[in-house]
Amino acid sequence: MAYYRAVGEIPPTRHTQHRDPEGRLYYEELMGEEGFSSDSSLLYHRGVPSAIVASEVWELPDQGRTPNHPLKPRHLKLHELETGLDAVEGRRLVLGNNDVRISYVVTGTDPSPYYRNAIGDECVYVESGSGVVVTVFGVVDYRAGDYVIVPRATTHCWVPAEPSRLYAIEANSHIAPPKRYLSRYGQLLEHAPYCERDLYGPTEPFLVDGTDVDVLVKHRTSAGVVGTRLTYATHPFDVVGWDGCLYPYTFNIEDYMPITGKVHQPPPVHQVFEGHNFVICNFLPRKVDYHPLSIPVPYYHSNVDSDEVMFYVAGDYEARKGSGIGLGSISLHPGGYAHGPQPSAIEASLGVDYFDESAVMVDTFAPLDLGEGGLAAEDPAYAWTWARQP
Numbered sequence: 001m002a003y004y005r006a007v008g009e010i011p012p013t014r015h016t017q018h019r020d021p022e023g024r025l026y027y028e029e030l031m032g033e034e035g036f037s038s039d040s041s042l043l044y045h046r047g048v049p050s051a052i053v054a055s056e057v058w059e060l061p062d063q064g065r066t067p068n069h070p071l072k073p074r075h076l077k078l079h080e081l082e083t084g085l086d087a088v089e090g091r092r093l094v095l096g097n098n099d100v101r102i103s104y105v106v107t108g109t110d111p112s113p114y115y116r117n118a119i120g121d122e123c124v125y126v127e128s129g130s131g132v133v134v135t136v137f138g139v140v141d142y143r144a145g146d147y148v149i150v151p152r153a154t155t156h157c158w159v160p161a162e163p164s165r166l167y168a169i170e171a172n173s174h175i176a177p178p179k180r181y182l183s184r185y186g187q188l189l190e191h192a193p194y195c196e197r198d199l200y201g202p203t204e205p206f207l208v209d210g211t212d213v214d215v216l217v218k219h220r221t222s223a224g225v226v227g228t229r230l231t232y233a234t235h236p237f238d239v240v241g242w243d244g245c246l247y248p249y250t251f252n253i254e255d256y257m258p259i260t261g262k263v264h265q266p267p268p269v270h271q272v273f274e275g276h277n278f279v280i281c282n283f284l285p286r287k288v289d290y291h292p293l294s295i296p297v298p299y300y301h302s303n304v305d306s307d308e309v310m311f312y313v314a315g316d317y318e319a320r321k322g323s324g325i326g327l328g329s330i331s332l333h334p335g336g337y338a339h340g341p342q343p344s345a346i347e348a349s350l351g352v353d354y355f356d357e358s359a360v361m362v363d364t365f366a367p368l369d370l371g372e373g374g375l376a377a378e379d380p381a382y383a384w385t386w387a388r389q390p
């Protein structure tokens with residue numbers, strides 16, 4: 001994250017003595033990305049942040065992946081998927097490759113375990129529901145339409161105020177605004193479709209007393225994605241203050257300003273974030289093309305170098321009319337295969353000046369495999385719908 005924030009009590013000079021009212025030193029921790037060469041924050045703990053008393057295997061939900069072979073476009077109906085109720089352990093893997101994994105969970109109202117992802121940043125899209133995410137940096141609220149960005153290695157837990165549908169995009173890298181939206185010093189530029197005012201981070205510390213606290217850690221070994229349960233001597237939510245440019249935040253799709261054009265605009269104008277070897281875009285309610293002969297739905301396109309995942313979250317997605325896709329659906333249109341609107345959707349779109357549609361797209365630059373949740377939610381008839389419908 002590009003801009004600086006300070007929360008709670010911090011000393012005026014970094015790396016100097018910082019004491020509680022009884023005179024005890026706080027323990028300073030640097031969380032820094034890319035070694036010491038990128039964004040970081042300094043956190044001041046009441047307890048020793050490295051003091052663990054136990055380490056055990058945490059058995060993750062099934063992380064197995066099945067190649068998309070023979071090659072097919074896929075339709076996955078996430079609303080038909082049974083999941084666990086826990087925002088962390090209840091996730092079912094829908095799609096994944098070595099750069100990013102997409103999971104889905106419908107929570108109850110119990111808090112998740114304490115958790116951190118040591119593989120990469122998480123971008124969790126909130127399809128519905130509300131609550132808070134409690135982190136070592138403090139609390140961020142969440143509501144429908146939010147992307148919740150949780151940096152790698154941030155200890156946190158999800159506390160839903162109501163059942164919540166969460167679409168978890170877990171990177172093997174960091175997730176950030178596209179570089180082309182940023183000044184050379186990291187400020188969001190005027191042509192970006194959102195700005196710093198639209199990002200909501202923690203505003204005050206969140207402190208909990210406790211001993212022998214379990215934290216679930218997702219990490220990697222040569223055997224792939226695995227989990228470990230670490231038990232901490234004191235509660236990890238013990239940070240009295242922090243400052244820096246690394247912290248969790250939310251961004252809501254309502255605050256995204258769609259870029260439109262005289263003729264059809266390509267997906268990069270809808271981009272919101274990027275990670276290593278993937279991008280995240282959102283297609284949102286907007287005025288559409290105003291050339292008198294324009295065709296508002298997309299042309300057929302062969303994504304030569306990417307697999308395209310659309311998650312349909314609200315409204316009525318014009319290009320997919322007649323395909324069986326509805327709210328809660330995912331379409332996977334893989335590289336090596338041209339896709340586009342249902343033929344009947346092209347004529348139907350002529351003269352339309354507004355699309356009431358909301359979809360979150362992940363484009364990956366390496367092929368995606370199907371997770372066990374994706375296989376369980378598949379509509380096997382989808383691949384043939386262009387040929388069978390007018």
Ligand SMILES: [Fe+2]
Binds near residue numbers: 301308333339
């Ligand atoms: Fe597409």
